Amino acid sequence: MNRRAGRLVFMLTLITSTFVFIVPFLFMVGNSFEEFSYVLPNPPRLLPSRVSFAAYSHVLSQSDLPRSALNSVIITSAATLFTALIASLSAYGFARIDFWGREPLFRVYLAALMIPGFLGIIPQFLVLQSMGASSSGLIGTKAGLVLLYVGAGVCGNTFFLRGYMQALPKELEEAVLIDGGGHMTTFLRVMLPLALPSIGTLAIFCLQGTWEEFFSAKVILGGVQKNITLPVMIQSLKGAHLTRWEWIFAASILAQIPMIILFGFFQKRFVVAGIAEGAVKG
């Protein structure tokens, strides 16, 4: 009997804290269904007075949201694809090929990890500005931002995947090497399939991080309206005079749906397992 009461108290505590925890989301969803009025609803409501999809149909009918969503999709998938490709190639190089200067170079990568990413933004900006034909270079272009994301992540991602690849058994590869296959065959036929779970974890974190990244996107794309990503677009919705909160919330929810689906599907397989393998033990 006592045990059952304890269980009940436990569940109530958990449910109450979860509810308090997600109030901001409930509030956002509730207010995205509000009708527009010139004053904010006072008192504030968690649930809308009536359900109206006006805000959703408005943000979807404007060109800003669909266009920046498309930009986000292009930038995020390109960055993730190139990140996964380049990181797994260099992780293989560092884990399995014994080349001259490998250890010192890897130590340079490790040292680079100590420096928070945003500190390089001014030189990165200047580097991108000097690339390409036009006077502003790659500033304001999707390609420039993708390059920046992939390049800024190389050291960390190589480190992350190298750990996994080193832990994999070598016997299979040796068989390929004896059969006369080179490192590229080994990489494609043996290493990639074996390392796929860890590459999946890397890809998910890269997808999520790129999708929500704001600082670099704002600095690199901020001036070119047609190329901005979703976070930059949503930030620009907050007007100087009158803020249409229901538009902001509707756009925010639409922007967030892909990530929620992604994590709903993969949380067990890649997220929890990936952290358990890599971060905690490594």
Next chain:
Amino acid sequence: MVAMDARAAVKRARLSIRRKRLRGLAIAAPFVLPGFALACVFTLYPTLFNIRVSLSSYHIVQRSMTWVGLENFTELFTDRGGRISLAIRNNFLYAIVTTPFILLFGLVFAVMINSLKRFRVFFRTCFYLPVITSWVIVGNVFAYMFNPGGAGLVNYALVDILGIMEDYVPWLQRTWTANAVIWILGIWKNIGWSMIVYLAGLQGVPADLYEASGIEGAGRARQFISITAPMLKNTTFYVLVNMIIGSFGVFVQVLMLTGGNPRGTTSVLQYLLYDKSFNLFEFGQGAAIGVITAILVLITTIVMNRVFRTEGGRVE
């Protein structure tokens, strides 16, 4: 004759070592070179070049750099508003205030969820939701919730429903309440991450330890203190380091909630860097803020390693 042979042999050996090295490099190149080139252009070179920019006056239009020595640094520290000192103070306060709460709540929720038999995925998703939501979005929601009048959910709850306070508080217009909102947002957004890492750590605690201690009559609390907590030491260190280092990257909260106001008292280093560089186009001073931040991060990392290595024993 013999000497000549020996010399020739040494020469040949050297050549073959060099050739071997080159061959090794040629084999590794297709794997390592693409990443290395990108790392050079976007990580390694920017880090060094940032130091150069911080010692220069950079003109964005002419794209010219003139050496000015430490002028950017002295200007930052003698600025009348004292914005840099306020920003440094706020970064450290953010780290000191938010990290303990993130660790504590992350651990508590992880242990609670871990003891569930059903609905784990549901609760895990709820707590992880803020982590996968963009800072811009949660920044907006918090700006609305901490609205100065009665339309703000927090004011309404505290004054009208619970009656704890007499008057509505203009949260984001006052230094300390605004800083508190920035902290609360930071805590709330990061609890889910800490919880997931702790959940992963809990999977590594062998179940037979609990069984054995259960047979010996140890209660839940006892088990937590003697088994769970020590086994999670490395996990805790990992979360701690990530959160403290991450505190030097606070940016979007400040941009969305206060813009550093009132008078720079809620500003942080990255916000100041952004403001100086891309609003005022003082690239030299912006880069100087970057160098200052890097030095602070370095010192903090060294101190943390010293403190927690000696106290916590083996921490990798």
